[in-house]
Amino acid sequence: MTSGNLAPDRPHVAAASAQAAPLVNAKRAWGMTGLVVFLYVVNYADKAVLGIIAQPLARELGLTSAQIGMVGSLFFLTFVVGGFLAGPMAKYMSLRWALVVLAVAWSLVMLPLVIAASLTMLLVSRMLLGFFEGPSSALMHTAVYSWHPPAKRGLPGALLAGSASVAKIALAPVLAFVTVEFGWRAAILSLSGLGALWLMCWLLGWVEGPFTAKAAKAAPADEAVEGQVPKHAEPNVPLRRIFLSRTFLSCTFLLMSVYALTTVVLTWLPSYFEVGLGYSALQAGSLFAVPSVVGLALMIVSGAVTDRMIQRGATSRVVRIIVPCAGVIFCGGVLASLPVIGTPALVVGLLSLGYGFAAIVFPLVNAAISELCPPQQTAHTMGVFLALVAVGGLIAPYATGVIVDNAATKADGYALAFQSIGIISAIAAVAVLLLANPDRDRARIRAAA
Template identity: 60%
Template sequence: MTVTTASGSGPGRKPSASAAADAPTTSDFETLAAQRGGVGPLGESRLTAWSLTSLLVSLYVINYADKAVLGIIAKPLREELGLSASQIGLVGSLFFLTFTIGGFFAGLLNRWMTLRWSLVLLGLCWAAAMLPMIAVAGFAVLLISRLFLGLAEGPSSALLHTAAYAWHPPARRALPGALLAGSASISKIAIAPLLTVITVSFGWRWALFALAAAGVVWAVVWLSVWRPGPYIASGKTKKVDDSEKGEDSPADAEPATPWIKIFLAPTFITGALLVMSVYALVSVVLTWLPSYFEDGLGYSQLQSGSMFAFPSIVGLALMLLSSVTSDRMITKGASPRVLRIVVPSVGVLISGVMLFLLPSISTPIICVLILSVGYGFAAMVFPLFNAAVAEICPPRQTAGTLGVFLAIMAIGGLVAPYATGVIVDAAATPAEGYATAFQVLGLVASVCAVLTLVFANPVRDRKRLRPHAVLTA
């Protein structure tokens, strides 16, 4: 995607009518890339782009494993420390309190530091947050360490998406966004069963130690290979003259939009509400799903930890399918609103209906199936809405915009785990309590999906918020 200003002439400025008519299309760029052996329109290596994207995905896998480990070790923690379900839920919710606060610092970190150093700092902080419970186990230590972990993880999503988007043009960001959003699924599919085996075989402390070691190893690899991409400027990167950037560099060619206008855009507001409602479901799954399978449906601890992956398998498949389809169809001229707003919103509506029916199901395996499929349809919202929201702001404001958007999203995680614990403690049986909690989550998400279907339109908001940009696929 090429971004040019709307006035003047020369590099980085609006082309004449004849020049616009002769502007290269995405397919022209793809042909040129093939002729150059995988070199994209701004000269970047596609192999490098996807290699670095894979490294970012691996960090996000560690990120979600750090979140998910509480759900995996919740039962042995409750037994060893004498905790109630409400206390575990409180720890889960307070994690998302500092996670929400931390999200608002993404834009500041992106200005103060390069992505290289900001992400390695966050990764090492996550590793450090695993260690206190290994040394001194207790409710207060658990609470403080999870609060610190939440604060350190808060800015990560926006910065990871910014780093990935820096290597991919806007029309092709749904797939890398899906891989990042799918990191939660990858973590639960590949890492959660491993952590469960470690917990059952060696104890929950070794699961925390394994996560701390993974964070340190990632940081070493990251420092040796990362370099900034061509599509989004980052932090304290070296400034260059306009003549050196070339007319195809979008990072600094466009004037900034007032933040308040971005945050009041209908696409931003309704999108934030929708992802917040779906993230509430994600946070409950991270905190309570193994306990639901074990205490509510009667499966063993090892079975519950392994089945933790079921919703994620469905979610990952649907996210990748919808994202690949979205990218391909948008580059061919399809409506971004239909593909990045309508499709995921309808998916959330389907999820809401399925979760609403959960309390009426008594067969355990059917409950697992309904929850897994419903979760999968809801999960499509993350990569598609992240890409949509990133489009309505100028490139240099991507980190700050996504930071606030994802911080609002995390409010769902602040409320839902604790509320679920309260519902479970008050219910006649654990199965009834968990099913009721999922039913409420489905109802709230359905209402938010209707709002996005009515009000969200990234094409309209992009034209209003970015009048100085002419965007071509």
């Protein structure tokens, strides 16, 4: 790749590209990306396992639905708090060992529940799991971005975001089978074993990529890498300048609303299909995977296409702001129409399509946010961003339950909840279109350094 393929307003990327392209082994870069994606799948399976084991766990411990819901909300509370630790962990630890610590913690914190099951132990273990999972997303994005230059982060970001879909499509049915055949304890033990398998692969194979400040500082002067300049030429910038930029603030609101949709789908979609649309429990469970399949496909396609666009000269605003916002606005229109659609199959199809178009916002906007900061501040910036985004998951599932409880019928309640989220997301997307511009805000932030 040469500088002639890049937009003229991205000279810092273009100049580095000409020097660095031959130095990156694509096969190795994607192999390292695969290791991180593997971890993300395990990470999301740990999140989702509560929904899978909820009923047998509730029967054994005598838990009410409200208590199970409380456990879910407290998970996201500590998840938000833990997210702010990504920056300090990246500062004092390497990516290699930071993710080792987190993965080991995930594998261990649920094991006491297997030995001494109680509501208190369930609360403590899930809150600890949320706390240790909080910093993980930002660090995993930083690890993947270390192997890909800014202009090529759409597709790897899509693979990371798609890990949630992979977990629901591939691991959730396996965990459900294990739970039915061997009990909920076996499901937890299986995830701990999967975490141990990842740990062995990681320790044997992981190497930090060249697109980081640490790599640039260690590299000889004649081996500059694409998207990276020596540390003395790219100093730290005031974090408040990043967090108060129009791009950061507006994109936070947008992703918070779409994340709310994601958590409502995870928590309530099977119930909507069964209670609201009249499908059987088995049919509802099977249809649960449909939005994930659509979302995964659209994220991968959009990531690959937008990476190609940006390499051919498209600006970051077009590729990573306008494209995903258009998808969210389409989703908002679809969800807003749900209460007036009377055909269950059409509701499933439209909701899946709308969810899929909204899902492309995660990899594309995450890549845009990573452009705002110098490489050495990526983990801190992404940690704060993703922690704030997760607030949507803290609010939306409970709010949906309140709406359903107070609606004339449960079907009306679910449809109204999805409609409300769709309208809020569409409004957020319009705000981002008016306010966000990564190229402009990056230049302003650098000027303040």
